[in-house]
Amino acid sequence: MQQEEIQEFHWMMTLLQNVDVGLVVLDRDYKVKVWNGFMESHSGLLPSHVRDKSLFELFTEIDRDWFKRKAWPVFELRNRAFIIWEQTPYLIRFPNYRPITGSEEVMYQNITLSPIVSPTGNVDAICLMIYDVTDVAAGKKALESTQVALNETLEQRG
Amino acid sequence: MFSVVICDDSLVARKQVAKCLPDDWDVSVHFAKNGSEAIELIGEGKGQLLLLDLNMPVMDGYETLKVIQQQGFATRTIVISGDIQPEAHQRVESLGALAFIHKPVKPDTLLGLLKQHGLFDQQSESEEELERLDPAIRDCYQEISNIAMGQAGDHLARMLNVFVELPIPNVNLIEMSELHMMLTDIEEKETVSGICQGFVGPGVSGEALFIVSDSGVGELAAILGLSGDIDDRAQLEVLMDAANILIGSCLNGLANQLDLHFSQGHPMVLGQHYNIRDLINTNKVRWRRTLAIELSYGLEGFRAHCDLLLFITEESMNIMNAKLAHLLED
Numbered sequence: 001m002q003q004e005e006i007q008e009f010h011w012m013m014t015l016l017q018n019v020d021v022g023l024v025v026l027d028r029d030y031k032v033k034v035w036n037g038f039m040e041s042h043s044g045l046l047p048s049h050v051r052d053k054s055l056f057e058l059f060t061e062i063d064r065d066w067f068k069r070k071a072w073p074v075f076e077l078r079n080r081a082f083i084i085w086e087q088t089p090y091l092i093r094f095p096n097y098r099p100i101t102g103s104e105e106v107m108y109q110n111i112t113l114s115p116i117v118s119p120t121g122n123v124d125a126i127c128l129m130i131y132d133v134t135d136v137a138a139g140k141k142a143l144e145s146t147q148v149a150l151n152e153t154l155e156q157r158g
Numbered sequence: 159m160f161s162v163v164i165c166d167d168s169l170v171a172r173k174q175v176a177k178c179l180p181d182d183w184d185v186s187v188h189f190a191k192n193g194s195e196a197i198e199l200i201g202e203g204k205g206q207l208l209l210l211d212l213n214m215p216v217m218d219g220y221e222t223l224k225v226i227q228q229q230g231f232a233t234r235t236i237v238i239s240g241d242i243q244p245e246a247h248q249r250v251e252s253l254g255a256l257a258f259i260h261k262p263v264k265p266d267t268l269l270g271l272l273k274q275h276g277l278f279d280q281q282s283e284s285e286e287e288l289e290r291l292d293p294a295i296r297d298c299y300q301e302i303s304n305i306a307m308g309q310a311g312d313h314l315a316r317m318l319n320v321f322v323e324l325p326i327p328n329v330n331l332i333e334m335s336e337l338h339m340m341l342t343d344i345e346e347k348e349t350v351s352g353i354c355q356g357f358v359g360p361g362v363s364g365e366a367l368f369i370v371s372d373s374g375v376g377e378l379a380a381i382l383g384l385s386g387d388i389d390d391r392a393q394l395e396v397l398m399d400a401a402n403i404l405i406g407s408c409l410n411g412l413a414n415q416l417d418l419h420f421s422q423g424h425p426m427v428l429g430q431h432y433n434i435r436d437l438i439n440t441n442k443v444r445w446r447r448t449l450a451i452e453l454s455y456g457l458e459g460f461r462a463h464c465d466l467l468l469f470i471t472e473e474s475m476n477i478m479n480a481k482l483a484h485l486l487e488d
Contacts, residue, residue: 070399077313079406082355082425087394110424131424 022130025116028075030055030067033125042094042107059092067091074113074126083111085137097132108137159333160185163205165196165222166238167214171261175209175238178265183278193217197225200233207277210255212239212246223253236271238263291331291449298485299478303327303451303468306411310466311455313407314400318381323456331472332450351375351393352428353401357409359418361477364448364470366409367428368401374462381460394427401425404455404466412468416481447472 016023017037025034031054035047043050045058056064073079083091085108092109096102112129162185166172172189179187188204190196194217199205208226212219219237226233237250240261247258257271272278307327315322353368370378378396379388388396402425409420451468470478479486 073313073317073403073406077316077403077407079313079403079410080422081402081406082398082422084398084425084427086427087391087398112424133424 020132022128024055024128024130025125026055026071026128027125030071032058038130042097043092061093062091071113071126074115075123078115078117078123080115081113083113085110085133089137091130096134098134102134103138104134106134107132108134159336160206161188161204162186162207162209163188163190163196163199163233164209165190165193165214165219166209166211167191168211171211171238175263178263178268180265180269180272180278183272191216193219193222193225196222197229200226200231205233208233208235210235210237212237212241212250220249220253223250223255227254234275234277236268291329294486295475295479295482296329298482299329299449299451300327301485302412302415302482303329303453305415306408307453309411310404310407310453313403314455314464317399317403318378318457320381320460321458323458325454325456328450328452330450330452331447333447337450351397353397353405353425354428355401355405355425356423357420358423359413359416359420362416362418362420362470362474364468364474366405367467367469368397368405369465369467370397370400371463374464377457377460377462378464381457381462397427398425400464404453404464408453408466408468416478418481449475 019036020038022038022042023034023036024032024039027033031052032050033052035045035050039050040046050058056062056067070081070083074081090106090109091111094107094109096104096107110131110133112127112131114127114129115123116125116127118124162179164172164175164187166175176187176189179185186204188199190199192214193210196205196208196210197217200208208222210219210222217225219239223235223237226235235255236257236259237255238259238261239246242260250258256275259267259271269278304327308324311322311324350369350371352370355366355368357364357366372393375393375396376388378400379392382396382399384392384396405425406422409422413420449470449472451470453466453468455464455466456462
């Protein structure tokens with residue numbers, strides 16, 4: 001029985017390590033508690049390096065006050081928060097997943113912040129999830145510039 | 159919903175006919191400039207009633223009636239024409255028209271004919287629609303919405319530090335075409351911005367739609383202490399913050415009462431500063447009948463209104479009813 005549980009735990013860990021989504025657990029001081037394979041690969045920082053370090057010190061591109069405002073309802077109201085790439089292209093600056101054929105320089109990101117409710121009912125930590133939406137963003141930007149060009153052409157023709 | 163196609167090559171005539179339709183008739187009205195356009199609309203399943211002019215370019219009224227007969231369309235036609243020759247009258251009736259009205263059409267004449275042919279009875283269709291939702295179930299949905307809405311309102315108030323005026327939730331079963339009217343009701347003139355977000359739990363799925371008028375976004379920005387130039391990106395921030403709170407808390411509230419967990423997809427911006435009818439134009443075809451929960455939040459001392467619409471698929475109602483059986487028992 002115990003053997004099975006250990007095996008299941010091992011499977012779950014492997015899944016978390018390999019899933020193509022960034023997974024981070026942050027405590028109330030915004031210190032990194034969990035850092036999965038996606039985060040390690042894209043940032044080049046090992047879990048042992050980032051552990052217990054503040055997210056804001058690791059990544060100075062993050063606007064501290066802005067991010068805290070986004071995380072407030074997650075900690076205090078146990079409410080999920082979503083940040084989409086249209087608001088801000090990325091939270092952490094990662095290079096494009098496809099460095100050769102990708103048209104964009106950086107990885108566009110959708111962010112989800114989820115509360116982690118402890119057995120006592122408190123939210124002592126939150127889960128930060130980072131999704132790569134570069135292709136969606138590039139596609140939408142291309143569509144918009146096509147529309148602008150089309151409108152200009154139509155206007156020129158009167 | 160019952161659909162009426164008004165076919166006339168003159169814009170003035172089309173408008174005049176549209177004005178003569180009974181005021182409280184809950185129908186969608188489509189316009190065609192000639193017979194061929196009308197046939198196209200009918201082919202798309204519109205126009206249970208066709209109000210048809212005779213003299214038009216491309217395809218005239220007689221030809222249109224012939225095509226309707228040949229194709230076996232179930233459309234019922236009333237001809238409205240300036241041609242007062244008795245022969246014209248006979249010809250259209252032999253081609254299957256219900257009646258012939260002389261131009262200019264008068265509301266009373268049209269009303270009389272509609273009643274005579276059983277096309278219109280005073281009771282509007284939307285009332286019948288409501289009756290299809292069992293009152294006990296409707297009460298039950300209203301009650302759980304009330305509780306969820308209260309929690310969401312409290313959360314919004316805590317974020318904004320203002321008193322939030324709670325609405326009475328409006329629960330209805332609506333058809334695709336009714337959605338358009340509902341949305342038109344929300345904001346008659348102002349342009350709006352919207353966020354939609356899918357949600358799914360075991361056996362229950364739907365979509366949340368959050369809508370704020372552009373002036374409302376400005377006020378929300380001021381309440382949140384954003385100063386300076388409120389550009390599109392700043393507006394989107396405000397919109398997203400408010401949407402996250404209201405959608406998230408409402409869904410949490412509903413999920414707790416239904417004893418299930420909802421996954422939420424990533425929110426989609428429906429476009430900023432659109433006219434509300436344009437917001438929903440894309441997926442028309444896939445819309446079916448849905449359960450709609452309408453919540454309209456006001457902020458005390460401000461004009462801003464946020465509308466939250468939760469659409470839940472009809473199939474989900476079986477699961478929800480089972481989960482809510484304990485509320486329905488006595």
